[in-house]
Amino acid sequence: xxxxxxxxxxxxxxxxxxxxxxxxxxxxxxxxxxxxxxxxxxxxxxxxxxxxxxxxxxxxxxxxxxxxxxxxxxxxxxxxxxxxxxxxxxxxxxxxxxxxxxxxxxxxxx
Amino acid sequence: xxxxxxxxxxxxxxxxxxxxxxxxxxxxxxxxxxxxxxxxxxxxxxxxxxxxxxxxxxxxxxxxxxxxxxxxxxxxxxxxxxxxxxxxxxxxxxxxxxxxxxxxxxxxxx
Numbered sequence: 399x400x401x402x403x404x405x406x407x408x409x410x411x412x413x414x415x416x417x418x419x420x421x422x423x424x425x426x427x428x429x430x431x432x433x434x435x436x437x438x439x440x441x442x443x444x445x446x447x448x449x450x451x452x453x454x455x456x457x458x459x460x461x462x463x464x465x466x467x468x469x470x471x472x473x474x475x476x477x478x479x480x481x482x483x484x485x486x487x488x489x490x491x492x493x494x495x496x497x498x499x500x501x502x503x504x505x506x507x508x
Numbered sequence: 509x510x511x512x513x514x515x516x517x518x519x520x521x522x523x524x525x526x527x528x529x530x531x532x533x534x535x536x537x538x539x540x541x542x543x544x545x546x547x548x549x550x551x552x553x554x555x556x557x558x559x560x561x562x563x564x565x566x567x568x569x570x571x572x573x574x575x576x577x578x579x580x581x582x583x584x585x586x587x588x589x590x591x592x593x594x595x596x597x598x599x600x601x602x603x604x605x606x607x608x609x610x611x612x613x614x615x616x617x618x
Contacts, residue, residue, distance in 0.1 A: 401550045403560060420605075424606070425609070439604065440511045440603065440604055441602055441605050442602050443601045443603060450511075450513060450602055452513075491552070492551055492560055493551055495527060495531075495551050499548075501611070
């Protein structure tokens with residue numbers, strides 16, 4: 399299992415467009431990618447133009463290959479390029495320390 | 509629903525003790541707190557002494573009151589004080605943008 403945390407600082411005038419775009423990307427990733435197990439979209443309480451995505455994938459290929467070649471990802475990249483501030487995109491890659499405690503592990507198709 | 513992201517930089521010589529401590533705290537939080545809906549423990553792939561906790565609570569009280577007064581939290585604070593580097597603890601508070609898409613919302617007792 400592979401964890402991707404994404405911190406995004408969004409242009410304040412484009413938050414609504416960003417939210418529409420990430421809604422589509424998150425839903426399509428969960429619906430169309432068997433290896434995308436979780437995709438939570440969070441918004442900072444203290445800095446309302448900061449968003450944190452919490453994504454779990456079956457393995458690294460499910461993210462680097464399947465996710466990034468999906469049609470909805472191309473559309474998402476277009477929205478992100480427009481709405482995210484320059485330098486406002488930070489990815490953190492990780493692994494669950496206790497994968498047996500991750501509920502989605504039971505449904506993991508890999 | 510209330511999201512708590514915790515970034516922790518751990519003393520490299522105390523990673524094993526930290527992992528034992530966070531295993532107990534995560535499991536007890538999920539088992540004993542009805543308002544703790546999710547508690548994932550992740551470890552950075554690039555910086556192996558950095559850990560990211562992803563916690564979801566039913567609401568703010570479930571975190572600030574129920575979680576912080578739980579007996580396992582006091583024990584966890586002791587472990588964290590010993591194992592986490594000075595200045596190596598950063599909390600980020602957030603809310604799910606699409607709570608209806610959060611699987612735990614269905615089991616949310618609040």
